Structure formats: C-alpha cells, structure tokens
Amino acid sequence: MRSMLFVPGDSPRKFEKASQGGADALIIDLEDSVVTEKKDEARGLTRTMLQAPRGQQKLYVRVNALDTGRTLGDLAAVMPARPDGIVLPKSRSGDDVRNVALWLDAFEAAAGIELGTTRIVVVATETAGSIFGLGSYKDCSPRLAGLMWGAEDLAASLGATENGSGGVFHSPYRLARDLCLMGAAAADVTAIDTVYTDIDNLAGLEAETRAARRDGFTCKALIHPKHVDIVNAAFAPTEAERSWAEKVIAAFADNPDAGTLRLDGKMLDKPHLRAAQKILGL
Numbered sequence: 001m002r003s004m005l006f007v008p009g010d011s012p013r014k015f016e017k018a019s020q021g022g023a024d025a026l027i028i029d030l031e032d033s034v035v036t037e038k039k040d041e042a043r044g045l046t047r048t049m050l051q052a053p054r055g056q057q058k059l060y061v062r063v064n065a066l067d068t069g070r071t072l073g074d075l076a077a078v079m080p081a082r083p084d085g086i087v088l089p090k091s092r093s094g095d096d097v098r099n100v101a102l103w104l105d106a107f108e109a110a111a112g113i114e115l116g117t118t119r120i121v122v123v124a125t126e127t128a129g130s131i132f133g134l135g136s137y138k139d140c141s142p143r144l145a146g147l148m149w150g151a152e153d154l155a156a157s158l159g160a161t162e163n164g165s166g167g168v169f170h171s172p173y174r175l176a177r178d179l180c181l182m183g184a185a186a187a188d189v190t191a192i193d194t195v196y197t198d199i200d201n202l203a204g205l206e207a208e209t210r211a212a213r214r215d216g217f218t219c220k221a222l223i224h225p226k227h228v229d230i231v232n233a234a235f236a237p238t239e240a241e242r243s244w245a246e247k248v249i250a251a252f253a254d255n256p257d258a259g260t261l262r263l264d265g266k267m268l269d270k271p272h273l274r275a276a277q278k279i280l281g282l
Helices: 012-019 034-052 069-082 094-111 131-132 152-158 173-185 202-215 225-235 239-254 272-279
Strands: 002-009 025-029 058-062 085-088 119-123 145-146 188-191 220-224 260-263 265-270
Touching: 002 012, 002 225, 012 025, 012 034, 012 220, 025 034, 034 058, 034 069, 058 119, 069 094, 094 119, 131 173, 145 173, 152 173, 173 188, 188 202, 202 225, 220 225, 239 260, 239 265, 239 272, 265 272
Parallel strands: 002 025, 002 220, 025 058, 058 085, 085 119, 119 145, 145 188, 188 220
Antiparallel strands: 260 265
C-alpha cells in the first residue's frame, strides 16, 4: 500500500471521484473534514459509501478520537458495512489500540464478520503526550496495520505558531516523524508519511515523498486526488534499484552458505539481502 487518500465522510460526490482514481486505499473521514453539525449525517452517508460496489481499493474509516465520546457511535454506524479498516486519530499509545480492538471484536461478531479482519491504523503523533507512546505499539494487537504521523494537530498541542516554513518542517515535527517511523518499524507495521498540504506544489510533493521512501516510509496519506499518481510513482522502485536487488538476490542464491559477499566491488551482507527483498516486494 503506497497511497491513502482522505475523502470527507459527508461527500458522496468526492467519494465517487476518488473511487475512480489510483489510490491504494481511501480513508472516509468522520473527523476533521466534517463539521460538528453534520457528523451524525456523515455516519449514514459513510455507511452508504461503504456499501457501494468495490474495486481493488481498500476502504478505511477515520472515526472521531476517543476523547470526543463519538468513537463508539461511529463504529456502530459503519461496521455493519464492513470497512477494511479503521483509522484512529489522536492515539496516545498501544492501550488505545487495544480498546478499539475489543470494540471491533464485538462489532464483527454482531455483523457476522470474520473475527480480526478489520485492521487499525493510528495517527500517532497528534498530541505532545502521544510522542512518548510511540514505543508502545509493538504487540498491542494483531489488528494494527500502520502508524501515521501528522503535524497539524501536534502544532496546536504544542502551542506553536507554525510547523514549518519553506517546505521544511521545524525540528519538533521532524522528531515526531522520525520517532513514528521507528515506532512503526519496531511494531513491524506500515510507516505512513503525513499529508502534503501545499496542494499545487507537485514538485515539492514528489521531493517529500521520495525523501520519505528513502528513510523507510512505504505509504503516504493524501488530501487531493491529483497527488495520487505522483506518490504512487515515487514509491515505486526505480529500474536501477530493481536491477541491483535482482543481482543481490541472485548472488546470495548462488552462495546460500555465505554470510557476506562481494558484488561490483562492494561488500554485501544479510541486511543488503533483506533490503533487496523489500525492493522487489518479496
């Protein structure tokens, strides 16, 4: 999964357009993109969207945060329509995932859904306190599929006047990004880069996505359909990377008992083999 496109939970028109695009997953949003007065209506509209004929895209629903008191009602409204996953905003730690996972157990049982099939992605850096919980997600639930980082709410939590300038995040947000990446790696789940908010700066989007991929992110959240193709392409291995990976895998296949090898004048060991396998999706 390379791209997760947010779609407002009160806009079937935008959902239909997004469904025709190339995003690997859509996140139907009941949180920030829906004003308070329309949140109850958005639950019903979201359920209708989930019941539409589906293609290859995964369909997630971002529910409202646990501290709003709306999370359980959101789940009750959408789970009968069988979303592929739930996105939990403002998650503080693995304990929040365990809480939501228990609710999903009950909703799946009530709806006749195979137990454990609804995945959970958390937005894990939206409050100052959440940064200290990034190491707690390992083994919290087999439902956990990914950790996403976000900067907008974190800036509000910190009382900051801005989170970046000139297309570069300030240091507190770079720290949150890096710790989220490490937390995802430690938990062995997908690391999801934050949204790019300068909508018309497509060159900046590509540069940010390539930097995310370079560092270890394998997916990016999006807020505009025209970002999808750029992000998908940026996460795809280049021909040079594929060629290198194929040679590394072939070299170790020819020397199964070797711990280290020499290839093109450079030393290789098992981490190189794992990197090559990751590039080729093995």
